[in-house]
Amino acid sequence: MRRVLTLLVLVLAVGMVAWVWGGVTPSYKPRLTSARPECPVNWGEFEVRPRQKGGGYDHTVAAVSGQVASGTAEFASGSALASYGMSLPNAISDVPEFHDCQRMRVPGDTYGPLMAVFAAEKLDSMPDSLFSTPQTVAEVFVPEFGVYEPLRIYNTFNCVVVQKAAGKDDWAAWMVPVRRESQCRYRFTEANLEQYGRPLSIYTLQPPTGLDSSYVPRVARWDWDDKNNKQVIGVRCGRNWCWVGDKAGMEPPRSMEDPEATGIAKAMVEMPGYSDRQQLAEWDEQGKLVPGSNWGTVMPTPALQQALYGGPPGSPKMNLGDKLANFDAKWTHVANVFMSPSTGPYARTLNFEADPAGPPKGRHASIYLCRGNGRFDCRPDLPRLYIKRTCHTSKSDGVRWYAKIQQTNGTTKYYCVVYCQHCNMQIPAVTRWRWRVDDEGIWISCPEGCCETNADES
Numbered sequence: 001m002r003r004v005l006t007l008l009v010l011v012l013a014v015g016m017v018a019w020v021w022g023g024v025t026p027s028y029k030p031r032l033t034s035a036r037p038e039c040p041v042n043w044g045e046f047e048v049r050p051r052q053k054g055g056g057y058d059h060t061v062a063a064v065s066g067q068v069a070s071g072t073a074e075f076a077s078g079s080a081l082a083s084y085g086m087s088l089p090n091a092i093s094d095v096p097e098f099h100d101c102q103r104m105r106v107p108g109d110t111y112g113p114l115m116a117v118f119a120a121e122k123l124d125s126m127p128d129s130l131f132s133t134p135q136t137v138a139e140v141f142v143p144e145f146g147v148y149e150p151l152r153i154y155n156t157f158n159c160v161v162v163q164k165a166a167g168k169d170d171w172a173a174w175m176v177p178v179r180r181e182s183q184c185r186y187r188f189t190e191a192n193l194e195q196y197g198r199p200l201s202i203y204t205l206q207p208p209t210g211l212d213s214s215y216v217p218r219v220a221r222w223d224w225d226d227k228n229n230k231q232v233i234g235v236r237c238g239r240n241w242c243w244v245g246d247k248a249g250m251e252p253p254r255s256m257e258d259p260e261a262t263g264i265a266k267a268m269v270e271m272p273g274y275s276d277r278q279q280l281a282e283w284d285e286q287g288k289l290v291p292g293s294n295w296g297t298v299m300p301t302p303a304l305q306q307a308l309y310g311g312p313p314g315s316p317k318m319n320l321g322d323k324l325a326n327f328d329a330k331w332t333h334v335a336n337v338f339m340s341p342s343t344g345p346y347a348r349t350l351n352f353e354a355d356p357a358g359p360p361k362g363r364h365a366s367i368y369l370c371r372g373n374g375r376f377d378c379r380p381d382l383p384r385l386y387i388k389r390t391c392h393t394s395k396s397d398g399v400r401w402y403a404k405i406q407q408t409n410g411t412t413k414y415y416c417v418v419y420c421q422h423c424n425m426q427i428p429a430v431t432r433w434r435w436r437v438d439d440e441g442i443w444i445s446c447p448e449g450c451c452e453t454n455a456d457e458s
Contacts, residue, residue, distance in 0.1 A: 062177075062195075062196055063154075063177040063178055063179050063196065064176060064177070064178045064179065064183055064186070064192065064196050086118055086139075086141075086181060087181060087182045087184070087185050088118060088120050088121070088136060088138075088139045088159075088181075088184040088185055089118040089119060089120065089121050089139075090121040091121060091425075092119070092121050092425070093118070094422070095422050095425060095427060095450065096432070096434070096443045096450055097219065097427050097428065097430050097431075097432060097443055097445050097450055098118075098119045098218070098219050098220070098427070099116060099117060099118045099119055099219070099220055100116070100117050100219075100220060100221045100222045100276070100432060101114065101115070101116035101117070101222075101434075101435055102114070102115070102222055102278065102433070102435040103115075103281075103435060104146075104148045104231055105224075105229075105231060105279065105291055106148075109290065109291055110290055110291070111281075111289065111290070111291065112146055112148060113142055113144055113145070113146025113147070113148070113155075114142075114143060114144055114146075114435070115140055115141070115142050115148065115153060115222075116140065116141045116142075116143070117138050117139070117140050117141075117160075117220045117221070117222060117233055117235075118138060118139050118140075118141065118220065119137070119138055119218060119219050119220035119235060119236070120136060120137050120138060120139075123137060123218035123219075123235070123236045123237075124213075124214075124216075124218040124236070126237075126238060127238060127239070128164060128238035128239055128240075130238070131162060131163055131164035131171075131237065131238055132163070132164060132166050133163065133187070134161045134162070134163045134174075134187075134188045134189070134190065134193060135161065135162060135163065135237075136159045136160065136161050136184050136185070136186075136188065137160055137161070137162055137220075137235050137236070137237050137242070138159075138160040138220045138233065138235045139157060139158065139159050139160065139181070139184040140153050140157070140158040140160065140175075140233075141156065141157060141181070142154070142155045142156050142157075142158075143156070148231065150230045150231065150245070150246040150248070151175055151200065151230075151231065151232075151233065151244075151245070151246065152175040152177075152198035152200070153175060153177075154177045156181075157177070157178050157179075157180070157181045157183070157184065158175050158176065158177050158178065159175070159176040159178055159183070159184040159188075160173065160174075160175060160233060160235065160244060161173065161174045161175075161176055161188050161193060161197065162174075162202060162237050162242060162244070163190075164238065169204070171202045171204055171237070171242065172199070172202065173199070173200040173201070173202035173242070173244045174188075174193045174197030174198060174199055174200060175197065175198045175200055175244075176188065176192075176193065176196055176197045176198070177196070177198075198247075199247050200244050200245060200246065200247050200250075201244070201245050201246060201247050201249075201250040202242055202243065202244050202245075203242070203243045203245075203250070203252040204237070204240040204241065204242050204243075205240060205241045205242075205243075205252070205255065205271070205272070206239065206240055207239065207267070207271060208266050208267065208270050208271070210262075211263070211266065211267055212239075213238075213239035214312075214313035214314050215264070215267040215271060215312075215313055216236050216239060216240065216241055216267075216271055216273070217236065217271065217273035217274055217428040217430050218236050218428065219235070219236065219273045219428065219430060220233065220234065220235040220236075221233070221234040221235070221272065221273060221276060221432065222234075222278075223243060223253045223272065223277070224253060224277070224278075224279070225245055225246075225250055225251050225252075225253065226251070226253065226254065227251040228245075228246065228249050228250060228251060230245060230246050230250070231245075232244060232245035232246075232250065232252075232253065233245070234253070234272050234273065236273065241271060241272050241273060243272075253272070253277070255270065255272070256269050256270060256359055256360050257269070257270055258270065258360050258361075263302075263312055264302050264305045264312050264313070264429075265302045268299060268300055268301070268302065268305075268429075269299070269359070269360045273428075273430060274299065274300055274428070274429070274430050274431070275297055275298060275299035275300065275359070275430075275431060276297070276298050276431060276432040276433050277295060277296070277297040278295070278296055278297075278433045278440070279291045279292060279294070279295050279296075280292050280294055280295070280296045280344070280346065280433075280440050281435075281440065282294075282344055282345055283345075292344050293341075293342070293344065294339055294340065294341065294342055294343060294344045294346070294354070295339070295340050295358070296337060296338070296339050296346070296352070296433070296440070297337070297338040297340075297358065297359045298335055298336075298337050298367075298431045298432065298433060298442055299335060299336050299337075299338070299359060299360070299431065300334065300335050300429050300430060300431045300444070300445070301333050301334060301335060301336065303332060303333045303334065304332070304333075304334040304335065304429045304444070304445065305429040306326075307323065307326040307327065307332050307334070307447075308323055308326075308427075308429050308445060308446075308447060309429070310322075313428075317426070320447055320448055323447030323448065324371060324397070324447050326447075327369055327370060327371040327401075327446075327447070328371050328373060328377075329370070329371070329372065329373060329374065329377040329378065330370060331368035331369070331370045331378070331404055332368060332369055332370070333366055333367075333368050334367055334368065334369050334431075334444055335366075335367040335431045335442070335444055336359075336364045336365070336366055336367070337350075337352050337353075337364055337365045337366075337367065337405075337442075338355065338358050338359040338360075338362050338364045339352045339353065339354040339355070339364075339365075340354060340355060340356055340357070340358040340362065341354065341356040342354045346440075349454075350365075350405060350413075350415075350440075350454060351365060351405040351406070351407060351411065351412070351413040352365045352405070353365045353407040353408060363408050364408070365405050365406065365407050365408075366405070366406045367403060367404070367405050367442070367444070367453065368403065368404040368405075368406065369401065369402070369403055369404075369417065369444065369446070369451060370401070370402050370403075370404065371397075371399055371400075371401050371419075372399065372400045372401070372402060373399055378400075378402045378404075391416035391417075392416070394418065394419040394420075394421075395420075396419050396420055396421035396449060397419065397421065399419075401416075401417035401418070401419045401451060402414055402415070402416065402417055403415040403416075403417045403451075403453040403454070405453075415453050415454045416454070417451050417452065417453055418451070418452045419446055419449060419450070419451050420449050420450050420451075420452075421446075421447075421448055421449035422448060422449050422450070423448060424448060425448050425449070426448075427445045427448070427449070427450070428445065429445050430445055431443065431444050431445070434452060441453060441454050442454070
């Protein structure tokens with residue numbers, strides 16, 4: 001009898017160890033507070049510092065303070081959940097795939113203030129002809145005190161305005177600091193921009209040959225000028241992708257190419273906005289978060305586009321039930337992560353794989369998502385002797401979601417996923433990094449919503 005009990009205890013122990021070492025994230029992580037600023041799911045949950053509530057603009061620089069001009073654009077009401085009622089992104093304020101948020105890299109190989117760039121809501125409905133007059137395509141929110149001088153970004157709100165010269169391919173860009181967030185909805189004039197705007201450099205990239213503007217994602221992203229070591233902003237403008245950077249000197253970020261790819265597969269490689277490249281953070285010996293030596297690129301797969309839309313951009317709309325069914329009790333390959341030149345701590349924490357070659361042809365880790373209705377769904381390859389699951393059910397659909405990150409050699413780890421649904425929201429099949437204070441997380445578009453891997457659980 002004693003031998004039987006010993007064997008049973010051993011089996012249970014092995015099952016529990018397999019569960020933990022298999023990579024499932026814990027069900028608890030510290031709560032978000034203003035002392036630990038991150039980029040939250042809902043900006044309404046962000047606890048800004050008291051001195052900035054209602055706007056803490058740095059008055060040492062000139063800013064637009066009142067009505068800009070007659071004939072200003074009509075204001076749209078902000079999202080009910082947005083902490084400042086973000087009026088430019090409006091209904092997409094709280095959908096993280098459209099926007100980007102991270103700490104700025106500053107000289108000294110360290111981090112500066114946390115800054116979020118929000119895409120305008122209707123970027124896909126703004127033709128090139130509209131830009132014959134200045135148009136605001138994004139806004140930058142600085143939720144804590146600090147500036148980023150190369151882009152002339154000041155606390156708290158700034159508008160990214162671009163214009164295209166009539167009949168030419170010449171574009172111009174400005175950063176306009178404002179006292180109230182809603183002012184990014186104003187229709188700026190050239191006179192306003194001359195008085196208040198800070199001129200910036202701008203480069204444009206058109207869709208690959210054979211693809212139209214529907215293949216340009218209507219998002220905004222932080223990007224990096226490798227030559228000058230400065231942050232830049234990437235955003236859709238008209239039918240193009242635009243990079244906006246320092247007027248004193250800017251080189252557009254490197255563009256990837258895949259001559260063998262076609263359709264959405266080619267767009268996901270060659271059009272920025274689908275993927276997200278970032279120098280991932282690491283902890284130094286003093287316990288300080290610093291820019292690491294490794295770059296990570298997270299890139300969606302054509303299978304994600306197929307699962308969400310049943311075909312290329314512009315395909316007939318699928319109902320939510322059919323989209324969810326594409327993840328039910330089966331693993332769908334949704335993204336790849338390329339690390340270059342090495343993985344650093346991310347081989348251990350997120351099972352990433354490195355290759356100096358980088359994207360799109362280098363070795364990479366593959367990310368799969370699965371929606372588990374049954375007790376044993378999504379975990380067929382581990383012992384089924386576990387006491388209880390540590391991942392929580394999603395508040396959006398009452399079902400558990402899991403991520404599987406697999407290296408080329410088959411080494412696999414599993415992670416909890418938080419699925420946040422935005423009803424009837426058509427979100428491009430994109431991926432991006434999420435800034436965190438412990439390690440980087442990943443946002444992936446999901447059926448009418450967002451999925452976060454390695455996520456906090458409540």
